[in-house]
Amino acid sequence: MNPTLLGVDIGGSSVKALTWSPAGGVGQRWREPISREAGAAAVIGQILSIVDTSVARSGATAIGVAVPGVVDENAGVAVFSENLGWRDWPVRSGIAERTGLPTAIGHDVRLGAAAESARHPGDLVFVAVGTGVGAAAVLDGRVRATRFSGEIGHLVAERDGPPCACGKSGCVEAIGSAAAIAGQYTKRTGERVDAREVAARLERGDPVAGEVWRRAVDALAHGVTAAIAVLDPDVVVVGGGLAAAGHLLFDPLRAALAPRLAGLGAPQVLPAGLGQWANAVGAAQLALRSSVRDGSGNRDNRRRRTSCADKDV
Ligand SMILES: [Zn+2]
Known part of the structure; x- marks a missing residue:
């Protein structure tokens, strides 16, 4: 069957x-x-x-x-x-x-974590970056799940940062999600664009896109570092819409994680195999x-x- x-x-x-x-x-x-x-x-x-x-x-x-x-x-x-x-x-x-x-x-x-874990033996943290930012862990072959576990998108990355849907300010999600990247760029320029377009402008050397993107990557690195410090995974898999940015996301994210992870484990950071x-x-x-x-x-x-x-x- x-x-x-x-x-x-x-x-x-x-x-x-x-x-x-x-x-x-x-x-x-x-x-x-x-x-x-x-x-x-x-x-x-x-x-x-x-x-x-x-x-x-x-x-x-x-x-x-x-x-x-x-x-x-x-x-x-x-x-x-x-x-x-x-x-x-x-x-x-x-x-x-x-x-x-x-x-x-x-x-x-x-x-998403369960589906990706089939491709990666060992402990895994899956981070989804799209309209929001969330994470889930697969440890010892099991998805660890309770109501609020993995909500790294609502860790505060900037104390006086932009407001978040959760009511706080400066959350990872309010700065580093695809929606936040688009929103921050639009706020700075008055142009209504999506995160994919911000990535395209980043590649063309647009300085505002560069600033918005760097800030977003820093916020994401803040959230991912917390997950790594607590869970010590073998691999961090990043999926969701923003992962489609490829090297534009993964190169600076790995660079932003390296100093934060000094003294901690340094897992591989990979794009989701299932996109x-x-x-x-x-x-x-x-x-x-x-x-x-x-x-x-x-x-x-x-x-x-x-x-x-x-x-x-
Ligand atoms: Zn929040």
């Missing part, structure tokens, strides 16, 4: 979906933008619509969803997302009822594990199907 699983990764500015199978790996891939300015209810509507389309295209037998923010995996609930605005969204039951497919949810960065798709692959793999563990689907879903059948009778 080689089931096709659907992995969905809810990001701050887009939803990525892919099919994955144990024998064939990644198959089809899709990416659709979402508009978080529209508010949480509208964003949830957009996400559900993208899931519908992906299910119809994929022929998947189960769904895994990578969810940002605070996530209660056991209850299947997206508890809180600063960037997307929801509170207590019952993702698992909502998608399972809508699609009729067994559905599992997990924390986005932890799923921006690590979380979605991890979500599809979660769907497989959940399906195998629970038979045709998770318990809540089976119970719900039973109750629907009862009503039909």
Whole structure:
């Protein structure tokens, strides 16, 4: 049996979906933008619509969803997302009822860490840098997960730095995320650009892009250093949208880490092998594990199907 699983990764500015199978790996891939300015209810509507389309295209037998923010995996609930605005969204039951497919949810960065750990023996810290900044650790072959673990994006890197969505100022995420890089550049120049464009201007020698980028890398190095000091991993894998900047990110990040890590371990710092798709692959793999563990689907879903059948009778 080689089931096709659907992995969905809810990001701050887009939803990525892919099919994955144990024998064939990644198959089809899709990416659709979402508009978080529209508010949480509208964003949830957009996400559900993208899931519908992906299910119809994929022929998947189960769904895994990578969810940002605070996530209660056991209850299947997206508890809180600063960037997307929801509170207590019952993702698992909502998608399972809508699609009729067994559905599992997990924390986005932890799923990315699990997917990347298959490529790296030893202890690993996965750092996702996109709209936000988060980290997760795989130690002794297990993803370590509690509610707030890995929130290095909300360590304060600059005491009087820019305001963060969490309410503090100067957080790593408020300076070093892709969204912050774009925001800081726009604030300085009045030009509305994304982080990819800032990277392109950095390469062309734009001095403002250079300053914004250096500051962002310093903030990221601050957060990554904390994770390394606590966890002593063999490798740090950086994924998320900003990792697509390649050497523009990794060369200065390694240089910024070196003096900070004097006297500590010096793990390799590598780009995610799965690129921006690590979380979605991890979500599809979660769907497989959940399906195998629970038979045709998770318990809540089976119970719900039973109750629907009862009503039909
Ligand atoms: Zn913060």
